Amino acid sequence: MTEKTTMILIVDDTPANLQLLESILKEKGYEVRGAINGPMALKAARLQPPDLVMLDINMPEMNGFEVCRALKEDPALASIPVIFVSAAVETADKLRAFDEGGVDYVTKPFQAQEVLARVETHLELSRVRGALQRQNAELARTLEHLTRAQVHLVQSEKMAALGLLTAGVAHELNNPLNFIAASVQGLKKTVAPIDELMALCQALPGGICDEVIGRIETWCRENELGELRESMNELVNNACYGANRAAEIVSSLRIFSRMDEADRKSVNLHECLDAALLLLNGSYKDRIRIERHYDDLPPWLCQPGRLNQVFMNLLANAVDAIMAQPEKVDATIRVSTRMEERDGRCCAVVEVADSGVGMTDEVRKHLFEPFFTTKEVGKGVGLGLSISHGIVRDHQGVIEVESRAGQGSAFRVILPQLET
Ligand SMILES: Nc1ncnc2c1ncn2[C@@H]1O[C@H](COP(=O)(O)OP(=O)(O)OP(=O)(O)O)[C@@H](O)[C@H]1O
Numbered sequence: 421m422t423e424k425t426t427m428i429l430i431v432d433d434t435p436a437n438l439q440l441l442e443s444i445l446k447e448k449g450y451e452v453r454g455a456i457n458g459p460m461a462l463k464a465a466r467l468q469p470p471d472l473v474m475l476d477i478n479m480p481e482m483n484g485f486e487v488c489r490a491l492k493e494d495p496a497l498a499s500i501p502v503i504f505v506s507a508a509v510e511t512a513d514k515l516r517a518f519d520e521g522g523v524d525y526v527t528k529p530f531q532a533q534e535v536l537a538r539v540e541t542h543l544e545l546s547r548v549r550g551a552l553q554r555q556n557a558e559l560a561r562t563l564e565h566l567t568r569a570q571v572h573l574v575q576s577e578k579m580a581a582l583g584l585l586t587a588g589v590a591h592e593l594n595n596p597l598n599f600i601a602a603s604v605q606g607l608k609k610t611v612a613p614i615d616e617l618m619a620l621c622q623a624l625p626g627g628i629c630d631e632v633i634g635r636i637e638t639w640c641r642e643n644e645l646g647e648l649r650e651s652m653n654e655l656v657n658n659a660c661y662g663a664n665r666a667a668e669i670v671s672s673l674r675i676f677s678r679m680d681e682a683d684r685k686s687v688n689l690h691e692c693l694d695a696a697l698l699l700l701n702g703s704y705k706d707r708i709r710i711e712r713h714y715d716d717l718p719p720w721l722c723q724p725g726r727l728n729q730v731f732m733n734l735l736a737n738a739v740d741a742i743m744a745q746p747e748k749v750d751a752t753i754r755v756s757t758r759m760e761e762r763d764g765r766c767c768a769v770v771e772v773a774d775s776g777v778g779m780t781d782e783v784r785k786h787l788f789e790p791f792f793t794t795k796e797v798g799k800g801v802g803l804g805l806s807i808s809h810g811i812v813r814d815h816q817g818v819i820e821v822e823s824r825a826g827q828g829s830a831f832r833v834i835l836p837q838l839e840t
């Protein structure tokens with residue numbers, strides 16, 4: 421195969437050799453340039469890099485090996501294939517030619533056909549190598565993009581979890597705090613007359629007993645003592661309930677805030693599920709009944725922070741699937757756990773089943789793809805399940821899905837027991 425635009429540089433100090441090669445190559449349609457010594461050849465190559473160099477070895481001033489070395493040391497010229505052409509037939513010479521970076525060796529006197537065959541082969545190889553290098557560069561660029569996208573995804577993973585978490589916590593803490601605030605306000609009103617009574621009691625030992633006793637009697641007439649005590653107790657109880665609830669939420673948060681822990685740890689998976697349910701409570705409270713069916717599970721070795729995100733994503737999806745059917749009564753999320761043997765490995769199975777909208781086969785096909793969502797803009801990003809899939813895979817596990825459109829869905833997380 422010949423190409424008009426292919427340029428070959430011939431370097432030989434014997435004009436007759438130069439002309440012979442030139443005519444063979446020109447006849448085949450190659451553009452040919454000649455140089456009668458090394459320095460000239462390097463100058464010509466730098467001025468306009470050729471596609472291939474045919475290089476004599478024995479030349480005065482600078483021999484072929486030195487010219488080849490100089491070409492290979494120049495990054496702009498290093499990839500140009502060099503074919504040595506020489507009468508020297510010692511094996512050592514041939515070996516040195518390859519050592520210096522030559523791709524082939526033609527012995528003088530040569531056959532025109534042989535020279536052309538070798539030239540064409542090396543031009544083709546060079547073209548293929550160039551194409552491969554370009555593809556490699558393209559692949560390297562793609563890999564860099566992917567790495568950047570992955571970093572972005574990890575960031576999104578944290579942000580998505582953080583978003584769910586912040587909303588849940590704000591909602592949940594608001595309730596008990598309102599309880600405490602209201603109780604304390606009530607207590608303040610109740611405490612005012614009691615404060616008055618205590619002041620009277622303080623005055624008793626002073627001697628003017630009759631007057632003080634009279635005022636205490638008036639106080640008792642004006643204040644319903646029984647009612648006061650009852651309301652005081654109730655308010656104190658309410659404040660305590662609020663405080664305990666707030667403490668529970670903070671403790672769930674502690675379980676959840678293992679978020680950044682990459683380390684493996686043995687944890688109680690039920691605690692993780694309860695924490696996620698509690699933090700999501702605000703989004704379903706009055707609408708959905710939660711059924712828990714927890715089996716006996718031993719402490720499970722996992723990356724708790726990341727697994728919490730899986731549970732949170734599955735539960736949040738279950739809540740969304742139910743909320744998408746506001747008219748449907750008897751909405752339930754069933755959270756269950758059990759031990760199972762899969763492929764000879766002992767596994768913990770965590771199942772989140774909802775009575776929500778379910779999904780079509782088409783949705784199921786794309787479920788775990790990043791950014792696949794059927795939710796309206798602002799409601800879903802489409803990352804929850806793809807992130808969860810990655811996390812469960814990192815735990816050597818799988819997520820199984822069963823769903824019937826209009827009936828509900830069940831997501832099963834299978835977590836094999838990991839070696840310590
Ligand atoms: N329990 C479920 N019931 C019905 N459809 C579901 C359920 N879980 C997931 N899906 C479907 O799978 C899609 C992808 O879920 P995924 O959790 O990955 O993203 P998302 O919930 O839409 O957004 P994000 O979780 O990022 O906020 C959902 O949009 C929904 O169509």
Ligand SMILES: [Mg+2]
Pocket residue numbers: 733736737800803804805
């Ligand atoms: Mg989701």
